[in-house]
Amino acid sequence: MKILAMTILIKDGRVIDPANKIDGIYDILVENKRISKVARDIDTQADDIIDATDKIVMPGIVDMHVHLREPGREDKETVASATKAALRGGVTSLLAMPNTQPAIDCPENAQLLKSIIDKTAKANVFICASITRERLGRELTDTAKLKKIGAVAISDDGSSVDNDELLLQALKKAREQDILVISHCEDKSISARGVVNLGIVSTRLGLRGIPGESEYKRVQRDLQLAEKAGARIHIAHISCKESVELIAKAKKKGIKVTAEVTPHHFSLSEEAVLGFDTNMKMNPPLRNKQDVEALKAGLEKGIIDVIASDHAPHTENEKEIEFERAEFGVIGLETELAVGITELVKTGLLAWPDLVEKMCLNPAKILGINKGTLGEGSDADIIVVSPNKEWIVKKEELVSKSKNSAFLGKKLTGVIEYTICNGKISYQNTSSL
Amino acid sequence: MPVAWTRKDLLGLEDLSKEEIELLLATAESFKEVSTREIKKVPALRGKTVVNLFYEPSTRTRVSFEIAAKRLSADVINIATETSSVRKGETLIDTGKNIEALKVDIIVVRHNYSGAAAMLGRHVKASVINAGDGWHEHPTQALLDIFTLKEKLGRIAGLNVSIVGDIAHSRVARSNIWGLTKLGAKVIVCAPQMLIPLAIEQMGVEVTSDIDEALSNADAVNVLRMQFERDEENAFPKQLEYFKDFGITQERLEQAKKDIIVMHPGPLNRGVEIASDVADGANSVILEQVTNGIAVRMAALFLVAQANENISHDNID
Numbered sequence: 001m002k003i004l005a006m007t008i009l010i011k012d013g014r015v016i017d018p019a020n021k022i023d024g025i026y027d028i029l030v031e032n033k034r035i036s037k038v039a040r041d042i043d044t045q046a047d048d049i050i051d052a053t054d055k056i057v058m059p060g061i062v063d064m065h066v067h068l069r070e071p072g073r074e075d076k077e078t079v080a081s082a083t084k085a086a087l088r089g090g091v092t093s094l095l096a097m098p099n100t101q102p103a104i105d106c107p108e109n110a111q112l113l114k115s116i117i118d119k120t121a122k123a124n125v126f127i128c129a130s131i132t133r134e135r136l137g138r139e140l141t142d143t144a145k146l147k148k149i150g151a152v153a154i155s156d157d158g159s160s161v162d163n164d165e166l167l168l169q170a171l172k173k174a175r176e177q178d179i180l181v182i183s184h185c186e187d188k189s190i191s192a193r194g195v196v197n198l199g200i201v202s203t204r205l206g207l208r209g210i211p212g213e214s215e216y217k218r219v220q221r222d223l224q225l226a227e228k229a230g231a232r233i234h235i236a237h238i239s240c241k242e243s244v245e246l247i248a249k250a251k252k253k254g255i256k257v258t259a260e261v262t263p264h265h266f267s268l269s270e271e272a273v274l275g276f277d278t279n280m281k282m283n284p285p286l287r288n289k290q291d292v293e294a295l296k297a298g299l300e301k302g303i304i305d306v307i308a309s310d311h312a313p314h315t316e317n318e319k320e321i322e323f324e325r326a327e328f329g330v331i332g333l334e335t336e337l338a339v340g341i342t343e344l345v346k347t348g349l350l351a352w353p354d355l356v357e358k359m360c361l362n363p364a365k366i367l368g369i370n371k372g373t374l375g376e377g378s379d380a381d382i383i384v385v386s387p388n389k390e391w392i393v394k395k396e397e398l399v400s401k402s403k404n405s406a407f408l409g410k411k412l413t414g415v416i417e418y419t420i421c422n423g424k425i426s427y428q429n430t431s432s433l
Numbered sequence: 434m435p436v437a438w439t440r441k442d443l444l445g446l447e448d449l450s451k452e453e454i455e456l457l458l459a460t461a462e463s464f465k466e467v468s469t470r471e472i473k474k475v476p477a478l479r480g481k482t483v484v485n486l487f488y489e490p491s492t493r494t495r496v497s498f499e500i501a502a503k504r505l506s507a508d509v510i511n512i513a514t515e516t517s518s519v520r521k522g523e524t525l526i527d528t529g530k531n532i533e534a535l536k537v538d539i540i541v542v543r544h545n546y547s548g549a550a551a552m553l554g555r556h557v558k559a560s561v562i563n564a565g566d567g568w569h570e571h572p573t574q575a576l577l578d579i580f581t582l583k584e585k586l587g588r589i590a591g592l593n594v595s596i597v598g599d600i601a602h603s604r605v606a607r608s609n610i611w612g613l614t615k616l617g618a619k620v621i622v623c624a625p626q627m628l629i630p631l632a633i634e635q636m637g638v639e640v641t642s643d644i645d646e647a648l649s650n651a652d653a654v655n656v657l658r659m660q661f662e663r664d665e666e667n668a669f670p671k672q673l674e675y676f677k678d679f680g681i682t683q684e685r686l687e688q689a690k691k692d693i694i695v696m697h698p699g700p701l702n703r704g705v706e707i708a709s710d711v712a713d714g715a716n717s718v719i720l721e722q723v724t725n726g727i728a729v730r731m732a733a734l735f736l737v738a739q740a741n742e743n744i745s746h747d748n749i750d
Contacts, residue, residue, distance in 0.1 A: 200632040204447065206547040206568030206607060209631065276548030321524055322546035324567070 006047050006423060007031050013052025013384060017059065018357045019373035028057060030380040033423030038376055048425060050418055052384050058356045060092025060123075060381030060421060061337060062363040062372050064182075065157075065236060065260060065308035067329070068125070070116060071109075072101025077313035077401045079113075082333065083122040085400035087427035089334040090416040091309075092381035093124040093364070093371045098135070099158040105130040105141045110149040123421050124381070126369060128153040128182065131170045137161045140170055147179050152367050155182035157236060160218050162188075164225065171229035180367060182234045183222045185243070186284070190214035195324055197285040201270040207323065210285050212240035219243045223250045223257060232256040234366055237310050239265045239284035241294030248303045258366050259298075260306040263339035264330060264406045266295045272406070278319045278326035279406050282312070300349050305362045307355075309336045313402030330406045335393055337385070339407065341414035345387075352387075380423035389415040391431075438736040441744055442554040442561040445570035446611035454576070454612055460732035461580055461725070467504055468727055477735050478507035481538040485511045486528070487564070488544045493699055493723065494564050494574070498541045501730035507539075525549060529557045538738055542566075558746045560737035568602045574698050575608030577729040579616065581722045582653055585694055590617030595647040597623045597679060598657025598706055599669070601630045605657060605698045610636050623647035625679070627668045644679050645688060653694035656681050659706050672705050682708040686716060694718055 008030040015026040015038065027042040028035060063086070069077040079096075086094055096113065098104035104113055110129055117125045129151035133139045135158065143154055154174060160183070161167040174181045191214035196202045198209025219235055223246060226233035235247060238259055247259045264282065269292045273280045280286060298304040312329025319326050340359060344350040350358075364372030371381060393407045419427035436452035446454065467475050483502040485495050495511060502509045512532075523531075525544070532540055539560045542550050547567030554561035565571040583589055594613050600606045600622045613620050614637040621639045622629065623646075634640055641647050648654060661669060670678070686693060695707075695716045703709045712719060 198631055200635045203630040203633050204607070204636065206566075206570070206602075206604060276551050317524075320526060322544070322552060323548040324546050 008048045009046035010050045013055045013057035015057045016356045017374035018353045056385040059360040061359045062093045063091045064095040064363040066094040066311045068096045080120040081401040085333045086123045087419045088399045090337045090383040092421040095126045097157045098130040105133045107145045127151045131156045153180040157184045160186045171231035175231035185218035187214045197270040216242035227255045235259045240291045244294045244298040258305040260308045262310045263336045267343040276323045283328035307358045319404045335407045338412035338414040342412045382420040384418040386415045441741045444563045446608045451615045461728040464731040465728035476506045478505035481507040483507045483509045483539045484537045486542045497726040526556045529553045533557045560741045570608045571604040575612045577726040580725045592618040592652045594653045595621040595651040596655045599628045600624045601628045648689040655696045
């Protein structure tokens with residue numbers, strides 16, 4: 001049976017596609033789930049015509065750091081609920097982190113996740129498998145088999161592989177099989193029982209602190225191991241200025257490193273924790289103002305390649321409790337683009353094409369997936385954004401199953417009007433209608 | 434006094450203005466006399482119910498609050514974790530809401546987690562008084578320390594006050610620092626390096642690990658209890674070593690100002706942070722602190738209860 005193909009014509013928007021060095025007013029025609037034409041004044045019939053005048057038309061976001069919680073913690077989030085939230089946030093492709101229950105550490109579990117994705121995902125979900133079995137840092141997973149099932153990266157995210165020799169082996173294997181290693185850099189012997197950044201805020205609040213050292217010492221080690229293995233490495237969610245400096249040096253030296261930062265780390269500092277708001281509790285913790293400045297400068301100078309949400313849903317029962325007992329992590333799929341626009345583009349730090357590069361093109365390239373571009377013939381994952389429209393993040397409007405956002409009540413700029421995923425209008429902002 | 438008390442809760446001194454602290458102290462002063470009467474009672478909180486909700490063992494603070502509430506004619510219930518459903522896994526918020534459902538007006542909470550009192554305050558319409566949360570704050574203790582100092586020396590502004598002991602894990606230290614600096618005192622904190630939290634000088638204090646330096650120009654020294662039973666991180670020096678290096682002894686006091694005031698929040702570890710003869714000596718105001726604690730807690734109970742009658746509860750979850 002042939003499915004009737006939908007055609008969509010997006011008219012007169014500012015089309016930004018860094019992959020093809022395009023930034024100008026164009027029309028885009030979508031046919032057969034693909035972008036069939038990008039040109040001025042396309043004059044044709046279409047099932048849907050979107051007037052994108054004064055709007056930004058860009059590739060769907062590729063968020064390479066998302067915790068779907070399924071299988072295992074469907075009370076926090078599911079593949080279905082997260083991908084629905086993703087579409088509201090303009091995210092058409094995401095990388096699912098493997099710290100589920102069970103972990104994605106063997107072909108069977110990868111297959112299980114894949115079947116859930118096939119049945120329930122509303123956006124493109126790519127799989128990140130774990131580096132070690134049960135993410136315990138003892139025994140390597142079978143990356144060749146995991147790759148065959150569809151894993152595009154491996155990571156023990158949530159934990160760092162403590163054993164140097166084991167990580168070196170993993171990097172060498174990953175190089176042979178051309179799969180990306182994503183590193184969560186944290187020395188837990190240093191971060192220990194800390195819950196906030198170590199500094200004046202931990203002192204004022206009487207909470208145990210986590211020094212930047214617990215992160216950058218691991219960044220340093222992982223860079224050395226990647227160099228030794230000749231492998232690519234991607235450093236997840238960096239938070240402190242020393243990490244930015246180390247990555248800058250490594251890049252200069254020719255080490256194949258890429259790095260990512262979350263919207264909360266480049267837009268909020270440790271002061272946000274004053275008042276014990278558990279939605280400001282995440283790992284790594286919000287750092288001080290100098291760190292935030294260094295992260296922004298890192299984005300500006302291209303030291304940091306990627307913005308990713310580290311979307312980490314937790315139930316109210318796990319968050320609305322004493323600060324020290326509350327879970328680490330915040331959701332981010334629905335706010336990441338707007339935080340990027342508000343904090344980076346509106347402030348003049350990044351030009352629009354730079355933001356698109358960091359949220360769409362670069363993560364796609366790093367993962368080796370055919371996404372993040374509006375080139376003719378590519379998958380029709382497109383978003384239409386009102387770049388100057390303001391909105392307030394409201395708990396009751398969040399689509400994600402969990403509501404633990406660090407931006408609740410905040411005014412952000414930039415509203416996603418349409419999300420086209422695989423050639424279909426999958427989300428449309430109705431509040432503007 | 435131009436300022437009025439408008440807060441439902443008393444959570445810490447960091448949040449308070451100088452004027453609010455002064456109002457608390459002035460109110461305490463007017464209540465102090467009640468405890469000297471033959472019938473030690475006023476009807477200020479008659480018909481109000483106070484619950485002491487204590488998640489940590491405490492005798493003196495709990496008893497002090499209980500007596501303060503009773504002298505204001507409030508009804509008082511004590512809940513200790515050992516005897517409550519907290520042991521069955523009930524959350525702090527649920528416990529708070531259940532207490533509130535009993536039409537309680539004020540919850541006095543002591544909790545081992547920093548920020549617990551603030552969290553409770555956000556979720557109940559009843560007033561919440563922080564009786565110590567983790568390492569964070571212990572506002573009524575600092576207020577009674579400051580009240581006692583002011584009573585002895587007539588002022589706070591311009592005084593040199595040294596706080597000696599485990600600053601890192603001390604809610605008493607933090608509340609004292611906020612209160613004293615807001616009122617214009619100069620504060621020195623003195624402890625072994627590993628018990629001084631990072632960046633504490635940004636709270637407006639000087640830092641030293643030299644006890645003689647801390648005492649040399651001090652008008653008062655507040656000696657913190659070394660809580661050896663809580664040394665989970667093995668950060669503490671040995672008891673004897675600590676006494677040798679930081680203990681407040683008569684010899685050390687002889688090098689200090691003659692009338693230096695010696696305070697201690699109790700309970701004492703004699704021969705650990707303070708020598709027995711100092712604790713019982715002429716400079717010590719330790720028992721007066723205990724007495725003043727009642728007046729200060731009467732003021733806190735009275736002010737939050739009064740304010741809570743006049744505010745909206747729209748932003749309570």
